[in-house]
Structure formats: C-alpha cells, structure tokens
Amino acid sequence: MRALSDVERGVLARLLAADFNGVQALRAQADHIDGVEPNCTCGCPSITPHVDRDAAPPARIGSHLPVELAEMARADGIPRTVLCFLDGDGYLGNLECVYYDEARPEWPRPGGCAVLLRDEQGYLESALLASGAAVRPHELGDRWVSFEARDDGGFCAATWSGYRECFAADGSELSRTFVK
DSSP states (O other): OBOOOHHHHHHHHHHTOSOOTTHHHHHHHHHTEEEEEEOOSSSOOOEEEEEOTTTSOOOOSOSBOSEEEEESOOTTSSOOEEEEEEOTTSSEEEEEEEOSSSOOSOOOOGGGEEEEEEOTTSOEEEEEOTTSOEEOOSSTTOOBSOOEEOTTSOEEEEBTTSEEEEEOTTSOEEEEEEOO
16 A cells, blocks of 8 residues: 555545535545555556545445546547546545556546536536536536537537537637537
C-alpha cells in the first residue's frame, strides 16, 4: 500500500465536485484515505482506496457513482474517462481510469475534465465543465444520451427528445438543432 498521490487526490476531488445523493459521505471518505493499491494489470493507473471506516460514514447510493469524469481533450490519444465504484459496504472501492487506446500509468489532468452527472436511468442530466460552468439540457426535464467533447473545452450532446445541443467552454449554448 502507498499514499494517495496529489494527482489522485485531485482526480477524486474533481469527481466529487458535483452535488448528488451521498456525496457528503464520499467527500468525508476521500479525506480519510489511509492509502491506495494499484488494482489493474492493463497498464492504467486505477487504484483501490483504503478508507478509515471509523472516521468516515458509508454512502448509501449503490455500487456505481452517478458521476464520471470526461477528459475534454488529449493531445497524445483518445480522451479518457474516470469512473468510481463503491464496495458492498458503501465505501470507495475502485477509482478506474478508462483508456480507449493504449493504457498508460497516468491520470487525466483534473482541471481538464468535465464532471458528468447521470440520473437513475443512466442519462446525462448535467455537466460541470472545466471552466466551472454548470450546464443542463435546454429543455427542463430533458436528458442527454451522448456527450462529445470539443477541442475548445465545450461539448455537443444529443438529447432524449431528439435535439443536438452544442455548448461553449463557458457553458453558453452555441446551437440546438432538431435531428430526430
């Protein structure tokens, strides 16, 4: 076991930047990580955090967090995704860096990632962009079914209701086109 690195701490903090059910318990857990262990043989930096269970409460939200990090751009490959899973007791169990090309032992830069928040059915309900802008679908109650990062820090997404919406890095809507 080794100490949580500053980069890993930053990735976890960015992942927990959005508000969702159980996030307070997870933030407390992140503050009480005693150490981590690498947990993958593919070459990625994924880790198993060891939380001091006497110092932090469990989160009661299921095994997969409703948030993920989406790297907005990557000069040397395909942008990565970071997911987090809880163990059966509600504690941080796996911080997973997903590579879509050749895996390397490096995390994405937390400040270069958007935090994507999903609803109970797995649809995207909001994005917290690297700029700090919080963005939701144009129509109240609509959800995004896709997310495509743009090189300028913005993104485009298709909505459940059939629109393609594009946003700038500052969160302003650039376009909304019916495609269904």
